[in-house]
Amino acid sequence: MILAKHEFGFNFYEDETSFEKIKGCKNYPEDFYYEIFVLAKSTKNKQIRTECANIIKKQAPEALQLAFKSRKKITTIQDSQSFNKKLITILEYGVLSEDLDLCKLYTLVCKRLTLSLEYRSKEVIELFIETPRLLSQFNGIKELTINTSKQKEGFSNVVNNITQLTSLEKLELEIDYKYIPEELERLVNLKEFILAAPNLVWIPVGITKLKTLKKLEFRGSFSFGNDEPNPNIVNFTWLKELTSLKHLRIGSFTVQDLSNVELPASLKKLELFRLENITALPETLGHLPKLKTLRLSGMRELEHFPASVSEFKTLEVLEVIHLSKLKKVPASFIFGPNIKCLLGFHTEFMPYGETPVTKLKRIDFTHPELLSFVLDNALSFTNLKEIEINCDAPKRRSAHTLSAFKKLKNLKYRLAHHLEWVLEGVHECKKLEDVLIFGIYDATNAKMTNADVANFPQAFSRIEHLQTLKVHRAKALVLNTDYLPIKTDSLTITDIKVIEPGVEDFEVNHIKVIDTPITALQKFYSVIRAKKMKLGDENRVKNEILDFDNFKDPENIKNFIFNSNVKGLDKALKALCNLQTLTIDFNKDNAEQNNGLTAYTHHNLKNLTIKNFNGDTSVIKLLLEHTPHLEFLEIYDCVGLADLPKVTLNKLKTLKLFYSDDIQSIENLTVPNIELFKVLFCDNFGYNAMVTASHWKTLKFLWLEHISKDLETYPETIADLNLDTFFIDGFLTKRQIPKWIGRMKSLRVLGIEQFYCPLPEELAELTQLKIMSIRGCDFTEQVSDKFKNLNLEDLIYRYSKFNGNNMKSSKFYALAGNKILKEDFDNRDEKYNLYC
Numbered sequence: 001m002i003l004a005k006h007e008f009g010f011n012f013y014e015d016e017t018s019f020e021k022i023k024g025c026k027n028y029p030e031d032f033y034y035e036i037f038v039l040a041k042s043t044k045n046k047q048i049r050t051e052c053a054n055i056i057k058k059q060a061p062e063a064l065q066l067a068f069k070s071r072k073k074i075t076t077i078q079d080s081q082s083f084n085k086k087l088i089t090i091l092e093y094g095v096l097s098e099d100l101d102l103c104k105l106y107t108l109v110c111k112r113l114t115l116s117l118e119y120r121s122k123e124v125i126e127l128f129i130e131t132p133r134l135l136s137q138f139n140g141i142k143e144l145t146i147n148t149s150k151q152k153e154g155f156s157n158v159v160n161n162i163t164q165l166t167s168l169e170k171l172e173l174e175i176d177y178k179y180i181p182e183e184l185e186r187l188v189n190l191k192e193f194i195l196a197a198p199n200l201v202w203i204p205v206g207i208t209k210l211k212t213l214k215k216l217e218f219r220g221s222f223s224f225g226n227d228e229p230n231p232n233i234v235n236f237t238w239l240k241e242l243t244s245l246k247h248l249r250i251g252s253f254t255v256q257d258l259s260n261v262e263l264p265a266s267l268k269k270l271e272l273f274r275l276e277n278i279t280a281l282p283e284t285l286g287h288l289p290k291l292k293t294l295r296l297s298g299m300r301e302l303e304h305f306p307a308s309v310s311e312f313k314t315l316e317v318l319e320v321i322h323l324s325k326l327k328k329v330p331a332s333f334i335f336g337p338n339i340k341c342l343l344g345f346h347t348e349f350m351p352y353g354e355t356p357v358t359k360l361k362r363i364d365f366t367h368p369e370l371l372s373f374v375l376d377n378a379l380s381f382t383n384l385k386e387i388e389i390n391c392d393a394p395k396r397r398s399a400h401t402l403s404a405f406k407k408l409k410n411l412k413y414r415l416a417h418h419l420e421w422v423l424e425g426v427h428e429c430k431k432l433e434d435v436l437i438f439g440i441y442d443a444t445n446a447k448m449t450n451a452d453v454a455n456f457p458q459a460f461s462r463i464e465h466l467q468t469l470k471v472h473r474a475k476a477l478v479l480n481t482d483y484l485p486i487k488t489d490s491l492t493i494t495d496i497k498v499i500e501p502g503v504e505d506f507e508v509n510h511i512k513v514i515d516t517p518i519t520a521l522q523k524f525y526s527v528i529r530a531k532k533m534k535l536g537d538e539n540r541v542k543n544e545i546l547d548f549d550n551f552k553d554p555e556n557i558k559n560f561i562f563n564s565n566v567k568g569l570d571k572a573l574k575a576l577c578n579l580q581t582l583t584i585d586f587n588k589d590n591a592e593q594n595n596g597l598t599a600y601t602h603h604n605l606k607n608l609t610i611k612n613f614n615g616d617t618s619v620i621k622l623l624l625e626h627t628p629h630l631e632f633l634e635i636y637d638c639v640g641l642a643d644l645p646k647v648t649l650n651k652l653k654t655l656k657l658f659y660s661d662d663i664q665s666i667e668n669l670t671v672p673n674i675e676l677f678k679v680l681f682c683d684n685f686g687y688n689a690m691v692t693a694s695h696w697k698t699l700k701f702l703w704l705e706h707i708s709k710d711l712e713t714y715p716e717t718i719a720d721l722n723l724d725t726f727f728i729d730g731f732l733t734k735r736q737i738p739k740w741i742g743r744m745k746s747l748r749v750l751g752i753e754q755f756y757c758p759l760p761e762e763l764a765e766l767t768q769l770k771i772m773s774i775r776g777c778d779f780t781e782q783v784s785d786k787f788k789n790l791n792l793e794d795l796i797y798r799y800s801k802f803n804g805n806n807m808k809s810s811k812f813y814a815l816a817g818n819k820i821l822k823e824d825f826d827n828r829d830e831k832y833n834l835y836c
Contacts, residue, residue: 128155562583
């Protein structure tokens, strides 16, 4: 979408400022009648409205005076319906005045140079049908999109006015008519034309006279739907007249023979698709001197390419998809002198003839014959950097393997039987950085189609160093760690059968294991050297006793999830001496085991998460006393912690209490430097606990969600904190939104959810507020006009009876003001820094 910018920064939302700007200009009011018209029809400032109205009535051109007789006002509300309302108003002005420059009004009010009549409101379409000339009054717009498939028959008269829009640079038509306007040559500035016309019966001569056209997309069906290809258009010889064309895309026609079509020599990109009956492509295809990209798809009857394709000199990208009868192609074509990328899907062609030394950098092997050919001629493919093997093994072994491709950097390898020989010597590819090994998933049958492939390629064990190795979606695969590269920066293993620890040491910087069990964790830890490990839920072996004395280089481990026998925790903290982040996942059903914690002091630990604890509070007290430098503490889904222990954590900055219903008191905890406190789904966290939190004067971020339902009000002492962010919710309660929030002058972000009460007008005093989020609320009274004084950068809402669709806009207009409402609240945590 092309946006229009006003030379003087005119913005009718800022009526007073805009009015003063144009009044200060030299040729006021003569050069600003349209701006004055817009202000007269939109401003709520009576003085400005009167002054502007007088100018229009007494001085403005007749076209504006006629339009001014309409009682329609220009809305200044911005909601999901506001654009259509503005457009309807502009069209009604045009109905009264045929000389009115609707483009000028449109750009001032809607700030666009693009117009779409695809799925506009019924009222918009009816106005165009009743007065077809309205479209011609938009001359000046740069882009126009029209879809007639859901419009009334009378809409064809609107389409005929397209030729009056001589300023158009892009035109997109999806029409179900037999004819399109004749005089298209009047569009002297048109650079891009997208035409979808399943019923079109002939091509107007005007198309051939579009001398500035750079891109043409001509489809015989609509983009979506099950339209049959257009059977009427079979002559494409007119294409040669488009002498400036750079990009041509043609598809969905029943034409059979294009051999006599001469394409424009200016073409750089050619795409032919869904020509299901085609048997012959243009004979001169290979003579296009500038063509760099050729994409061919959906040609089920095409058996061969024209001989001229062997003469391509400039082609860099070739894609052939669903050409089922194509069996042989000249090697000099698909591996031409400048080919860099070759993609062939559902097309099993075989190259023939002399194979030149090619610049090809990427290739995807989708059938074994092509893989055999390239390996047999490996010396011609010295520039290959990316290879994807996505096929079964060839029936015979070639003289070369992947080791012949010395520039290889990226390899994707689909597991298949009898294909391991292709990888022999892969360690000789010294530039190899990234490897992906994967299985094939058949979405139709919802199963793995190579489920019986069990062997991990042993050839990878000789690779000295990889940056990334990913192994995933191979349900039968058994991975022995002895087959892994000697060193890998990042190793990810997902959804395979099992990992079996070998006997050889292997080194990774970062390992992640998901949905894959490890047969022996103790043995695994004794052979792996890693800085960061995440072994996933499949390896929660709570009854296995780990011997931390036999870990491989435990001092390298910075992050650890402890979910085995808790009695070994003292050894863990001693051996993992540089540990910075620790998650202790207790066995909730074994309280006696949970009491076996450590008395070893760990000075480096900064982040601690305690999950599923079910024991004595004194145990947690002991643990916290021996981790004195904690900066982050999360207590998650724990039982038996009615009172947090009496302990001082001088460096703690973040405290989270999640899904721990027993927690009632935090008064014993001393946290002199706490900055962030979040409570989520703690059903007994009530008034007294919040009073304690309100005394933590260093708090900047306070989030209270799904706390005690018995809580009737929030302690007012919270208002004395210098919070940056405050979030509360009233889910299934009768709590009110506190009026005292209006006193919190430090707030930058305020979040309120699921309250069913008035929005206190005291909150309108938060003029420093930048972000306000409202979710699931139903305000029982109209929002006060005082909220117009807010200076929000973003107002975010979702699922609130507040969005203009199920409540009169006047009820929330004061809050929405002139800001654009952000309906999509899914990414509020990251985008608006609301998550802690």
